[in-house]
Amino acid sequence: MQFHKYQGTGNDFVMIDDREEKFPAQNYDLVKRLCDRRFGIGADGLILLRNKDGYDFEMVYYNADGRPGSMCGNGGRCTVAFARFLGVIQNKTHFLAADGDHEATVENGLVSLKMNEVTSIECGTDFYYLNTGSPHYVTFGQNVAEENVYEKGRTIRYNERFKQEGTNVNFAEERPDKSLYIRTYERGVEDETYSCGTGVTATAIAASLRGVQSPVTIETPGGKLEVSFKKQSEHFTDIYLTGPAEQVFKGEVEI
Numbered sequence: 206m207q208f209h210k211y212q213g214t215g216n217d218f219v220m221i222d223d224r225e226e227k228f229p230a231q232n233y234d235l236v237k238r239l240c241d242r243r244f245g246i247g248a249d250g251l252i253l254l255r256n257k258d259g260y261d262f263e264m265v266y267y268n269a270d271g272r273p274g275s276m277c278g279n280g281g282r283c284t285v286a287f288a289r290f291l292g293v294i295q296n297k298t299h300f301l302a303a304d305g306d307h308e309a310t311v312e313n314g315l316v317s318l319k320m321n322e323v324t325s326i327e328c329g330t331d332f333y334y335l336n337t338g339s340p341h342y343v344t345f346g347q348n349v350a351e352e353n354v355y356e357k358g359r360t361i362r363y364n365e366r367f368k369q370e371g372t373n374v375n376f377a378e379e380r381p382d383k384s385l386y387i388r389t390y391e392r393g394v395e396d397e398t399y400s401c402g403t404g405v406t407a408t409a410i411a412a413s414l415r416g417v418q419s420p421v422t423i424e425t426p427g428g429k430l431e432v433s434f435k436k437q438s439e440h441f442t443d444i445y446l447t448g449p450a451e452q453v454f455k456g457e458v459e460i
C-alpha cells in the first residue's frame with residue numbers, strides 16, 4: 206500500500222489516499238502498528254482521505270493508539286495540503302471531518318482551516334475546559350519550557366473526571382508581547398506532541414478571556430501557528446487556525 210507522510214508544526218501523520226476505500230478502516234491494530242515509531246512508519250496519527258457526496262473529500266482520523274479520534278486541527282491542515290497535492294482541490298475546499306463541515310484555503314504554503322464555533326467554556330480555579338472539535342484542558346503558567354508535560358498531563362488526563370473519555374492537556378505561557386507558548390499532552394498519543402491544532406485553538410480562545418486579542422500568535426515546540434476569531438461574550442465564531450503543512454516523504458508498506 207502506498208502512503209505519504211505529512212507534518213504540520215511537527216504534528217505528524219501517515220496519510221492514505223483511500224478514495225477507492227481499500228484500507229481496512231476497522232483494523233485498529235494495523236493503524237496502531239503503522240503509527241508505531243519503532244515497528245511502523247511512525248506518526249501521531251493516521252488519516253484516510255475518502256470521497257464524500259456533497260464535499261470535496263472526507264477526512265477520517267485515527268490517533269496513534271489506533272482508535273478513531275475526534276477532530277485534529279493539524280491533521281485537517283495536512284489533509285487539505287494532501288488533497289491539493291492529489292489534485293482533488295485547488296486553493297479552496299469544503300470537507301467533512303469527525304466534528305462536521307470545515308472550510309479551508311491554501312496560500313503560500315500556509316493552510317488556513319475554519320474550526321467549528323465554540324459556545325461554552327468551563328472556567329475552573331486554575332484551568333479552562335472547552336471543546337474545539339476535541340476536548341481540551343488549558344492551564345496557564347510560567348516557564349512552560351521547563352514543565353514536565355508528560356507527567357503532569359498524564360495525571361490530569363487519567364484523573365477521576367477524565368479517565369474514561371480522556372482529555373488533551375495544554376500548558377500555556379502568555380508572553381509580554383501577548384503571543385503564547387504552548388505544549389500539549391495528547392489523548393490517544395498518550396504523550397507530548399510537538400503541536401496540537403485543536404489545542405492551540407482552545408488555548409487562544411481561553412487566553413482571550415484573559416485579555417489576549419485576536420489574531421493570536423502561538424509558538425509550539427514544532428513551530429508557529431496563528432489563531433483568529435470573532436468573540437461575542439463567550440460565543441466564538443469565524444475561528445481560523447493557520448500554519449504550514451508539508452509533505453515529508455512517501456513510501457510503500459505491507460499491510
Ligand SMILES: N[C@@H](CCC[C@H](N)C(=O)O)C(=O)O
Pocket residue numbers: 216268274275276277278279280339340372373391392393394398400401402403404
Ligand atoms: N493533534 C490533534 C488533536 C488530535 C485529537 C486528540 N488527540 C484527541 O483524540 O482528542 C490536533 O492537531 O488537533
